[in-house]
Amino acid sequence: MSTKENYKIIISGPVGAGKTTAIAALSDISPVKTDTAPTDEVLSLKDSTTVAMDYGTIDLGGNSKIHLYGTPGQERFDFMWDIMLEGTLGLILLMNNTRPDPLKDLDTFLSAFSKALDTMPFCVGITHMDESCSTHIDAYRQILSEKGHMVPVFSVDGRSKEDMNILLMAMLGQIEPQMVIQATS
């Protein structure tokens, strides 16, 4: 019998950012989804959307697990965000670059999580940059910098295991650089 250690990481962001896909890329198990057919403006964007949460795990052996939770993207579910964030190891914010105003989205999420983000490590992944280059990565950095956050901002493909692992590694690097250096050397 060995010590059981369970921690969670939250993946959040607006509709269509690829949160469910990112969990699938990171998880060791088939992600548990709570998708349903959208009834609002999301209908024009995709066939299904998350209404409660997505769930996946990274198994670290010896009963240690990292639990991955994806929040629903619509703002009307924002009451869940704070609840899910409690006791979390860190936050991955995924932003969809094809949204009408992705910078406003970033601002919304930074405001929603503002209290937690003062102390919690987080990082930002910009998805769909290949589909829309109207907003450059520097614009995201600028907004984060204005709010006093010097955090990793990477362009990512939510489907890419490599991209998502690198993003998560950067989040860990903010907590304990030594761990990341040892792991990568």
Added chain:
Amino acid sequence: MYLRHTAETSAAEYRQSLHMPMSNDKNLVIMTAGLTRSEKNSLEILLPRRLQYDISIVERAGSDPDIILYCLDQADAQYNLQHIKDAHFRTPIICLSHNDTPHEGTAFVKRPIKVDQLVKAIDKALEDNPTIGKAPVIQPSAHKEIDAPHFHMGEKLIGKLLEARKISTSSNQNVLVEGIGFFLFRKDGNVYTNNKKNTIRSMCVPTLYSGSITTMVISENQVNKLLKKQNKPIYGYSTEALLWDVAGWCSRGALPKGLQTSKPLTITMWPNCTELANSLGAVAMSSIFAQGAISIADAAEAYDVPVSTLSVYITSCHATGILSTNHKGASSSKKKGGQRKGKTGILGKLARRLANRVFGK
């Protein structure tokens, strides 16, 4: 509680403040060799309670342990112990055996293991090696300059590309660099070239003389003509990613002239690591320099990273304009890590797991 870094607080104070004494904020990596599964499982449960440390028990020979528990009852135990001592000459070794056969230069605990005795032996090892299990604490180098080779960026490919980028940005025009295939800096912020990445890498080695390279502003019509006449594939890169990789390849472990190993440095933003040739390396180094100003000499010592690796990283930061020598710059960013307490063991496991996934192990 985290201390914001200011010009008045040294790198050492800042780092120490990130590792304020918290009983669980210490991680002890124990490498075991020859222990039974039940012994290891018992130790995993009992040691953290008795030692007030997060304990990671590892078996990998390549790991970097704080303490080694070694079973002397295995076949070839004495012979293998010498190998372990050679490979981990700074690490305390505690030998375990059913027989009273202590080995020179190691502590000894008789089997069956009594936790009290083992804890006593580990405590003794910790007492003798006060830095074990602690996060690295940087001793101020007091402007210590260490030997590091330097190179002239202007004489290398990176110098030519930086010059072209500067012209393109200031004039908002397309700029063409010719003489080594071509590099076209477009107004959209991307670079197009007929060189593959591995070809570009080989171009970074020699010194390029000004006469062999031409840099010129070209119109949109000329761009179209240039692209049409190409019969080889054309590759597009983001300017930041290309400059980052080329700078690192040109550096080859040397620092750009003018940069010193003793001067505290920090980065003003993280590079877009997913686009870089050595993504994980960039993440690891950025983790150091994003935390606050630290000199290359201090970082090399505190994190046990070769100066050449740091030099490559710093050269890339310098080329992409994210390097700052202004200490005050670091103070504006909020320091993260509030959830770290007591989780360093699992974070280490997670980091190794993620790295293995990226490296394809």
